[in-house]
Amino acid sequence: MTIHIQDLKFQCIIGILDFERTQEQDVIVNLEIDYTYNSEFINYADVAALLQDTMQKEKFLLIEDALEHLSALLKINFSNIILLNLKITKPSILPNCKVSVSNIYKFDS
Template sequence: MTIHIEDLKFQCIIGILDFERQNPQDVVINLTLDYKYEKNFLNYADIVQKIKDVMIKSEFLLIEDALDYLNLKLIKEYSSIKSMNIKITKPSILPDCKVSVSNSYKSQS
């Protein structure tokens, strides 16, 4: 089975520039999770809330660190996840484009 969480938008502190550390900015997260369905489903509402909680609490310096941490957190919490693709976008950091970083992960189990 695959869960798609698309265009999850909220504000958090993320970035290395001085102004990024002072005020929350918009982020958009897109996530695709492949998981083994065995009569236990993954609650996408819980996953969305965990993502928001981690991002808001952690105040990451780099998007890359946020991606890796979200992967570890979700894999640890949900053992049925086989793989995932996460993309974090900062839509307002540059005036003429959106900036994103993404990565794909596979479970080691």
């Protein structure tokens, strides 16, 4: 099975620039989770809440750090994940484009 969460948008502190450490900015999270479904499902509402709550609480410096932390946290909370494609976008950090960082995580089942 594959869960898709597209364009999960919220505000949080993320970044290394001075103003990014004091002013929340929009972020957009997209993910795909491939998981083994053996009568145990993954609640996508729980996934979305975990992502948003964690990013708002942790106030990451780098998107890369957020990706690594979130991937580990998702695997801990949802052990049947076998593949995770996670992307975090900062849509307003540059005036003429959106900036994203993504990674694909493969887990042993």
